[in-house]
Amino acid sequence: MTASTSDIEKAAGVLRAGGLVALPTETVYGLGANAEDPAAVARIFRVKGRPSSHPLIVHLGGAEYLDDWVEDVPATARLLAEHFWPGPLTLVLRRGPRVPLEATGGLETVAVRVPDHPVGLALLSAFGGGVTAPSANRFGSVSPTTADHVRAELGEAVDFVLDGGPCEVGVESTIVDVTGDAPSILRPGGVTREDLEAVLGCPLEVPSTSRVRVPGQHPSHYAPRARVVLVEPEKVVAEAGLAQELGHRVGVFLPAFLADAPVKAHAVVTVPSSMAAYAHGLYGFLRELDQQGCDLIIASVPVEEGLGLAIANRLRRAAGPRPS
Numbered sequence: 001m002t003a004s005t006s007d008i009e010k011a012a013g014v015l016r017a018g019g020l021v022a023l024p025t026e027t028v029y030g031l032g033a034n035a036e037d038p039a040a041v042a043r044i045f046r047v048k049g050r051p052s053s054h055p056l057i058v059h060l061g062g063a064e065y066l067d068d069w070v071e072d073v074p075a076t077a078r079l080l081a082e083h084f085w086p087g088p089l090t091l092v093l094r095r096g097p098r099v100p101l102e103a104t105g106g107l108e109t110v111a112v113r114v115p116d117h118p119v120g121l122a123l124l125s126a127f128g129g130g131v132t133a134p135s136a137n138r139f140g141s142v143s144p145t146t147a148d149h150v151r152a153e154l155g156e157a158v159d160f161v162l163d164g165g166p167c168e169v170g171v172e173s174t175i176v177d178v179t180g181d182a183p184s185i186l187r188p189g190g191v192t193r194e195d196l197e198a199v200l201g202c203p204l205e206v207p208s209t210s211r212v213r214v215p216g217q218h219p220s221h222y223a224p225r226a227r228v229v230l231v232e233p234e235k236v237v238a239e240a241g242l243a244q245e246l247g248h249r250v251g252v253f254l255p256a257f258l259a260d261a262p263v264k265a266h267a268v269v270t271v272p273s274s275m276a277a278y279a280h281g282l283y284g285f286l287r288e289l290d291q292q293g294c295d296l297i298i299a300s301v302p303v304e305e306g307l308g309l310a311i312a313n314r315l316r317r318a319a320g321p322r323p324s
């Protein structure tokens, strides 16, 4: 099932020809294009329905290529790259001339990372350049963590789907801005704040999830079709039962400590107690409850430490107000 050498060569050819390739990474599947081809990059925005002001991440085959793409790399960035690449950490740095403004939403900074996935890395190596890749889903919806998710959501709109199996981490990368006086987390993700702080030797700010940074961006993101309502963990069972009685088709994210509790609901997912397993399964659980026809999902956020911070961020955004 997972990609062969000829699949990788074919995918590299599609990128060279200006096409779009869905590629596996350890976080989620990306919708990739040649970063240096503005027309191919523009197609990513069209296929996703993503506002063109919303910048993309440039994926590189190794930390050794960093200086080809960005300027004025600070020592902090080198330290973080050395510790966490390949891995789920994205660094925001000053844009070099190879990066077209189409990829950065017109910004003079660029987000870069080296993914930790054998098939993704093999593609980057065969292609030889940088690949801009947001998650391979329509703007605002749940990110894909399997090749089947990509096919189901984007179908013919993508020229080639490179199957690398299910994504190990399951949530997007942590984004750290290293262009200012002190590094700051723009988005929590697969590398934990605690691990970053241990390497940096200083505390990091994490923005509130309610803040909307990019103009035109709606608070709702990572959202399934079903409405998501977040409640305290101990209220999940009662709220689900109530909503089901009111006629909703309720999907429940049942906290691990309530695993044996009887729940009145249309569909139930017991969330893993390990945060790594929870992150790995999160988007699949949301898709599963959509598929089962739920119109309402009752969930609670985990404790916001370690990977729990990224999971809580995604659930809060999924529960954010939807465009009307």
Ligand code: AMP
Pocket: 054, 055, 056, 057, 092, 104, 107, 109, 110, 111, 133, 134, 135, 172, 175, 186, 187, 214
């Ligand atoms: P994704 O939507 O998963 O592709 O993630 C891309 C994220 O990276 C978005 O939240 C962007 O706002 C962020 N991003 C990309 N480039 C930049 C940049 N130059 N400055 C700040 N944030 C960026």
Ligand code: MG
Pocket: 134, 135, 143
């Ligand atoms: Mg995305």
